[in-house]
Amino acid sequence: xxxxxxxxxxxxxxxxxxxxxxxxxxxxxxxxxxxxxxxxxxxxxxxxxxxxxxxxxxxxxxxxxxxxxxxxxxxxxxxxxxxxxxxxxxxxxxxxxxxxxxxxxxxxxxxxxxxxxxxxxxxxxxxxxxxxxxxxxxxxxxxxxxxxxxxxxxxxxxxxxxxxxxxxxxxxxxxxxxxxxxxxxxxxxxxxxxxxxxxxxxxxxxxxxxxxxxxxxxxxxxxxxxxxxxxxxxxxxxxxxxxxxxxxxxxxxxxxxxxxxxxxxxxxxxxxxxxxxxxxxxxxxxxxxxxxxxxxxxxxxxxxxxxxxxxxxxxxxxxxxxxxxxxxxxxxxxxxxxxxxxxxxxxxxxxxxxxxxxxxxxxxxxxxxxxxxxxxxxxxxxxxxxxxxxxxxxxxxxxxxxxxxxxxxxxxxxxxxxxxxxxxxxxxxxxxxxxxxxxxxxxxxxxxxxxxxxxxxxxxxxxxx
Amino acid sequence: xxxxxxxxxxxxxxxxxxxxxxxxxxxxxxxxxxxxxxxxxxxxxxxxxxxxxxxxxxxxxxxxxxxxxxxxxxxxxxxxxxxxxxxxxxxxxxxxxxxxxxxxxxxxxxxxxxxxxxxxxxxxxxxxxxxxxxxxxxxxxxxxxxxxxxxxxxxxxxxxxxxxxxxxxxxxxxxxxxxxxxxxxxxxxxxxxxxx
Numbered sequence: 001x002x003x004x005x006x007x008x009x010x011x012x013x014x015x016x017x018x019x020x021x022x023x024x025x026x027x028x029x030x031x032x033x034x035x036x037x038x039x040x041x042x043x044x045x046x047x048x049x050x051x052x053x054x055x056x057x058x059x060x061x062x063x064x065x066x067x068x069x070x071x072x073x074x075x076x077x078x079x080x081x082x083x084x085x086x087x088x089x090x091x092x093x094x095x096x097x098x099x100x101x102x103x104x105x106x107x108x109x110x111x112x113x114x115x116x117x118x119x120x121x122x123x124x125x126x127x128x129x130x131x132x133x134x135x136x137x138x139x140x141x142x143x144x145x146x147x148x149x150x151x152x153x154x155x156x157x158x159x160x161x162x163x164x165x166x167x168x169x170x171x172x173x174x175x176x177x178x179x180x181x182x183x184x185x186x187x188x189x190x191x192x193x194x195x196x197x198x199x200x201x202x203x204x205x206x207x208x209x210x211x212x213x214x215x216x217x218x219x220x221x222x223x224x225x226x227x228x229x230x231x232x233x234x235x236x237x238x239x240x241x242x243x244x245x246x247x248x249x250x251x252x253x254x255x256x257x258x259x260x261x262x263x264x265x266x267x268x269x270x271x272x273x274x275x276x277x278x279x280x281x282x283x284x285x286x287x288x289x290x291x292x293x294x295x296x297x298x299x300x301x302x303x304x305x306x307x308x309x310x311x312x313x314x315x316x317x318x319x320x321x322x323x324x325x326x327x328x329x330x331x332x333x334x335x336x337x338x339x340x341x342x343x344x345x346x347x348x349x350x351x352x353x354x355x356x357x358x359x360x361x362x363x364x365x366x367x368x369x370x371x372x373x374x375x376x377x378x379x380x381x382x383x384x385x386x387x388x389x390x391x392x393x394x395x396x397x398x399x400x401x402x403x404x405x406x407x408x409x410x411x412x413x414x415x416x417x418x419x420x421x422x423x424x425x426x427x428x429x430x431x432x433x434x435x436x437x438x439x440x441x442x443x444x445x446x447x448x449x450x451x452x453x454x455x456x457x458x459x460x461x462x463x464x465x
Numbered sequence: 466x467x468x469x470x471x472x473x474x475x476x477x478x479x480x481x482x483x484x485x486x487x488x489x490x491x492x493x494x495x496x497x498x499x500x501x502x503x504x505x506x507x508x509x510x511x512x513x514x515x516x517x518x519x520x521x522x523x524x525x526x527x528x529x530x531x532x533x534x535x536x537x538x539x540x541x542x543x544x545x546x547x548x549x550x551x552x553x554x555x556x557x558x559x560x561x562x563x564x565x566x567x568x569x570x571x572x573x574x575x576x577x578x579x580x581x582x583x584x585x586x587x588x589x590x591x592x593x594x595x596x597x598x599x600x601x602x603x604x605x606x607x608x609x610x611x612x613x614x615x616x617x618x619x620x621x622x623x624x625x626x627x628x629x630x631x632x633x634x635x636x637x638x639x640x641x642x643x644x645x646x647x648x649x650x651x652x653x654x655x656x657x658x659x660x661x
Contacts, residue, residue, distance in 0.1 A: 129636040136643040141649055149651045152608055156649065158600055161613050164640070165593075165620035172627045173577075186577065351490040 001351035002061045003047055004071040005315025007038060007081055008117045015109030021102075028096035031105035035089035035112075042081035047073060063120075071120040076458035081116070083452050087317045088112050094321060097428045098221035098328045107141035108225060115233045124240045128164045131201065131234065135160035138226055142218040149236075154425045159200045159207055166197030174245050181247060191254065194241065201234045202291050204261055205268045209246055211285040212272075220280055220331065224324025227287040228317050235309055242298070242305075243460040248300055258299035259382075263392045265292025270364075270399025279330070279337040279356060282403050283323050286363040289400055290316050293378060296393070300381050305351050306457040308377060314449050315370035319362040322435035326355030329428050339406075344415035348423045353411040355432040360407060362439050364400035370442035383389070470510065470584035475590045477503040478564070481595035484611055485556050490535050493611060498528045500592070504618045507588045508625040511581075516634055520621060523638035527645035528616060529608065534649035538656045556602065563594040581626040593621025606655060610648030617641060 014034055021027050045051065047062040063072035073081070092108060095101035111134050118127035118134075139157060143149055173190035178181065199207055215223050223418065242249045269289030276282045290312070297308035327337060330352045334341045347352035357371065365375030375397070383390035422429070442448060480500040487493050501524025509517035567590040575586045596615030603609055621637055 067630075067635055069630060070631040126630075126633065126636065129633070129640060132640050133636075136640070136647050137649045143651070143654055145650075145654055149606060151604065153651075154604060154606070158609065158613065161644070162597075163618065165617065166622075168628075169620070170625060172624075176577075189577065378487045395638060 002064045003021055003056060003073040003429070004064045004117070004120055006060065007073070007085075008043065008071065008113050008120065010113075011038065011109045011116070012113040013037075015106045015113065015328065018106035018109060021105075024096050024099060024101040026094055027105045028094075028101040031095070031101070031109065032089045032093035033315060034109075034327070035085045036090055039085035039089060041084045041114075042078045042085065047075045047078060065201070069126070070122045071117060071326075072122055073120050074459050079452055079455045080459065081277045083313060083456075084112070084116065084450075085230075088313070088322060090317070091228075094325050094431055096222070097425075097431055098219065098325055100219050100221050103141050103144075104222060104225060106138055110137050111141070111226075115229060118233060118237060122242065123171075124237070125168065126168040127237050127240070128171075128197070131230075131237065132161060132164040134230065138230075141216070142222055142226070147217075148269065149219035150213065150312070152210045152215075152217050155210035157216055159203065159210060163197050163200035166193050166200065170194035172196055174248070177247060178245060180218065187247065191248075191251075195257065198238055199261075201293075202231055203288070204291070204295075205264050205288070208268075208288050208291075209256065211288060212276075212278075212281040213328065215280040215284045216278070220324040220327040223329075224283070226322045227284075227324075228320045231291050231294060232313055235298065238298065239306065239309060239460060239463060243304075243463045245387065246462070247460060255299050256293050259385075259389060262292045262297075262299060263389065263396070264293030265289060265295060266394055266396030266426070267292075267399070268396075270396035270403075272399075273360075274399040274404030276403060279327055279338040279342060279407065282360065282407065283320075283327060285403070286323070286360060286400060287320065289396060290320075290363060293375070296378050296382065300378075301462055306383065306463045307453070308374065308381070309440050310456045311377075311446075311449060312371075312375045314452070315362065315374065315439075318370055318435060318438050318442065319359045322355045322432060322439065323359030323363075325428070325435070326352045326359065326432055329424070339410045343410055343413050344418075346411040347415055347418060348421050350420065350422060351424050351429050351432050351436075354436060357404060357408045357411065357447070358436055360400070360404035362443070364397055364404055366404075368440060368443045370439045371444050373446040410435070434447075434460075467584070470507065470582070473503045474584045474588040474591070477507075478591050478595075481592050481599075481615055482557075482560055483593060484615060485560055485599055486548070486553060490607060492534075493607075494528050494532045496536070497531075497611060497614065498525055500615070500618060501525055501528070503588065504592075504622055507585050507622045510585060511626040512629060512634075516629070519634055519638055520625075523641050524614075524618070527641055528532045530642070530645040530649050531610065535607065537654075538652060541653050549618070552602065559598055559602075561593055563598050564591065566595050567591050577625075578627065581620070581623065585622055586628055589619045589623035592616070592622065594619075606648055606651035610651075611645055612642055614641060 018027060043059055047060055050057055050059045063070050095104040101375055114130045114134050118130035121127055143153055170190055170193040173193060177187045177190050203211055248254055266289045266448055269292060271283045272284050273285035276285060294312055295310060297312060298305055300308055360370050362369035365371050379390060379393055384394050480496045483496040484493055501521055504524060505517050505521035508520050522657060526567050569584045571590050575581060575583055592615050599612035599615060603612060
């Protein structure tokens with residue numbers, strides 16, 4: 001038995017098999033159960049160590065060969081698999097409430113297996129092709145067969161497809177720079193092409209226009225899953241570049257570029273969120289800011305960068321999950337997610353309203369909520385470098401807080417009959433209630449994340465050392 | 466051999482321009498099929514013939530997928546972008562600018578990556594540049610996929626000179642086929658709503 005077979009091939013086959021099932025509840029339960037099982041196996045069984053259970057001895061080898069190239073999981077990556085499959089289980093479990101299990105479970109498994117393959121493939125550069133395949137699989141997930149594709153979806157397809165050639169090509173140039181480090185012109189060209197590739201992949205401003213457009217064209221829950229999983233894996237892929245190439249890791253210019261790119265995303269996401277009147281688009285701007293926070297984490301000194309980048313993963317996933325699930329459920333009860341249509345909804349759907357508002361506040365880094373500790377750490381890291389950077393960070397965060405406060409004000413604006421009633425279904429109440437509880441628990445006890453994330457820096461050879 | 470490569474590069478220029486200017490989907494797909502013969506030829510300068518043939522086969526499969534879908538939607542193909550005919554002169558002008566940029570920049574790229582060969586660099590850059598231009602001025606699913614396939618074809622020609630891994634060849638073919646399938650899905654989705 002080998003690790004790629006378990007964590008890549010099994011979910012891939014499960015995804016294909018799930019395409020033939022139609023029952024939302026069973027799909028969701030089976031999908032989340034399998035994802036949880038995969039997380040549990042990754043948690044309990046160490047790689048490359050012989051184990052004996054009831055006299056039967058076995059070993060999960062860490063690598064396998066496909067078409068002359070290897071797919072390898074390092075022992076430290078076991079914890080990453082636990083986190084990823086654990087979070088995927090949460091998303092798949094919520095899919096039955098959002099009534100998207102028939103699309104999220106099969107395609108979610110296919111997407112997850114390809115993204116996990118992108119971590120395991122050697123040379124790591126080939127991950128770009130896997131990420132492109134993910135973008136292609138995302139299209140049928142986001143677009144129901146009876147709906148005209150909108151401009152947001154077409155832009156998503158174009159931008160994600162353009163990312164792959166740039167990244168693959170830059171990999172070749174980077175190898176050239178490594179061979180002749182004195183060639184400054186080649187280094188600049190390689191860095192520009194790599195930057196363009198990641199700008200397309202991570203939807204760096206101004207290539208982020210598809211995000212708010214797409215959220216109006218599809219289910220917020222489905223796009224929420226993509227908003228979580230794609231940037232997270234793209235950032236891990238980006239860290240692979242920094243780990244592999246010493247000159248990139250030590251480049252002051254790259255650190256500056258990441259800083260300004262990150263701040264641009266945080267400030268643009270924050271400011272647009274402050275002025276936006278559509279709840280879905282506000283989530284997209286929140287995600288833009290989240291990508292900015294990831295870039296800022298990558299701009300920190302090498303020893304802190306990995307820890308900071310991984311610390312963002314769990315709070316981000318939980319916040320986007322609660323946010324997108326609440327929006328999906330809210331969208332079913334109103335004509336649109338515009339402010340004018342959702343006024344006073346907190347009176348009839350208080351839990352949905354709380355989910356939207358608290359997730360938004362969490363992304364903004366409001367105290368006691370999940371993302372607060374890591375936002376504080378990032379802010380401190382920036383302030384140590386320059387007060388100007390810390391100021392722009394504050395501008396972005398204030399924008400997000402303004403957006404969240406405006407949302408709160410609209411949702412609690414009293415309707416004609418201002419009686420508080422609970423109209424949510426029991427299953428959505430439980431899920432969103434648990435999500436909100438999770439946001440508070442992670443905010444008050446951030447050390448819980450360390451249980452899963454502490455070993456992750458070891459998966460890189462040079463970063464975090 | 467070298468002369469033939471230059472002829473193929475010229476054909477690639479014509480096919481990429483043709484995709485920009487031709488309105489009829491049947492002719493467009495025919496042009497795409499011819500384009501993949503050029504991609505095959507330029508890839509075979511650096512890859513074994515059997516590996517380069519993968520590009521031809523997967524490319525033609527893309528053409529078949531898109532063609533079958535378009536045929537299935539007979540009468541249901543949405544009309545071309547509104548400014549299609551009016552914009553023809555603009556397209557020729559924009560394409561000329563792209564060709565000029567490629568003419569200037571290709572020798573520089575050849576200096577960075579010696580051994581790639583000028584026909585390969587010109588062919589790759591022309592397809593990539595004109596494909597990106599195509600993406601900038603179309604919005605229909607079929608046209609967008611044709612643009613993306615053209616960009617990727619250009620990239621694949623150049624990347625074949627740099628990387629000879631079988632896994633990469635397989636993955637790029639999967640991406641091409643995936644794009645064609647996604648294009649077919651998008652075309653059908655548009656059609657279904659227009660019927661309903």
